Amino acid sequence: MHDVARLAGVSRQTVSNVVNAPQRVAGPTRLRVQAAIDQLGYRPYRSARNLKARRSRLLGYRVPSSTAASLNPLLDRFLHALTDAARIDGYHVLLFTPEDSDEEIAAHAELVATGTVDGFVLSETNYGDARAAYLGAAGAAFVTFGRTGLDGVHPWVDVDGAAGMRSAVHHLAGRGHQRIAFVGWPPGSVSGDDRAAGWHAGVVESGADVDATLDLRGPDGLDSGRRALQRLLDQP
Secondary structure, eight states, X not given: OHXXXXXXXXXXXXXXXXHHOGGGSOHHHHHHHHXXXXXXXXXXXXXXXXXXXXXXXXXXXXXXXXXXXXXXXXHHHHHHHXXXXXXXXXXXXXXXXXXXXXXXXXXXXXXXXHTOOSEEEEOSOOTTOHHHHHHHHHTOOEEEXXXXXXXXXXXXXXXXHHHHHHHHHHHHHHTTOOOOOEEEOOTTOHHHHHHHHHHHHHXXXXXXXXXGGGEEEOOSSHHHHHHHHHHHHHOO
């Protein structure tokens, strides 16, 4: 910073203002300081800035267990999108992997108490999600990918699974298929219930067979999916 100030002919405080609060510096001076920064290749020492501002520039994200992650082909793309979006705003993503729900809340609590992260991104949410309830009560910043039923407490983004399932059913019905099955997550799952509702609406709207034996719900996993598919194949 001293070298930048000397080259630009300004004080170190002016250089600091250009870096941290450029709106405080007049245009010509700001441009002169920025030119000196570019010429010298100066980069602010982020750790010192973060300490002063009491910010870590880190976002916490709990990675699913190794078994769940291996079954989720979208996780890799999700993590790339998350880290890219964070980078654009000057953040990095801190990954952590608690083994169970009790340890998961403790892991979030430790990160909040130590100020290790500035906020969290939660995925694989469910109704009354314990993580969202804890972070909301703790006053921590977070957003969820998926709904929790605690909509007034936190911001969230989600996919319209119901609309997707309705479109899929209409597509199949339009090709002449009448027995259109649904294999999804158990009742009580936000995404599962959403998709099941879309499937049922699509079946009714398209005039396809409304048959409870075609609605198969089970836990996430390859074995559960195989069993559901076999039950469908065994039907007359």
